[in-house]
Amino acid sequence: MNVPSPRRLQYGYLLEIPIMIMVGGAVVAxxxxxxxxxxxKVLVSGMALPLLFCLYYVIVAPGWMADNEHLKPTLRLLAFLLLTAMIGTGVSIFVLGE
Known part of the structure; x- marks a missing residue:
């Protein structure tokens, strides 16, 4: 039976995330x-949602990782929540500000 290697199974892994962020950044710019x-304000707050989705996909649900010494799921979730709070605060300041 021919089983592909883990490296081959993950070929192109997470390639869509930087592409989505670059396209979104180009649209905003x-x-x-x-x-x-x-x-x-609508554009910035609307772009924050896909950005948070991408961050969740990269940080909390990374799937296969090259090394065995990666962060525990609790720490990954904490890092995501901190980034979400920072991005949410920045977007809120921009939207609610004068």
Missing amino acids: TLFFHLPPVGQ
Whole structure:
């Protein structure tokens, strides 16, 4: 029976995450200054959701990892929650600010 190696099974792993972030960043950078202030706030808060999804996928649910010395699930969840709090605070300040 021909079983592929773990490296072959993970070929291209997480490639979609940086692509999604780059496309989202390009959209925000292109549209941000052409929108009225309300549109800017909607754009930034709307882009925060896919960013948080990507961070969750990368940090909390990483799947296979190359080394055996990775963070425990509790620490990964704590790191994600801290990043979520920081991003949420920044977006809230931008949206609720003048």
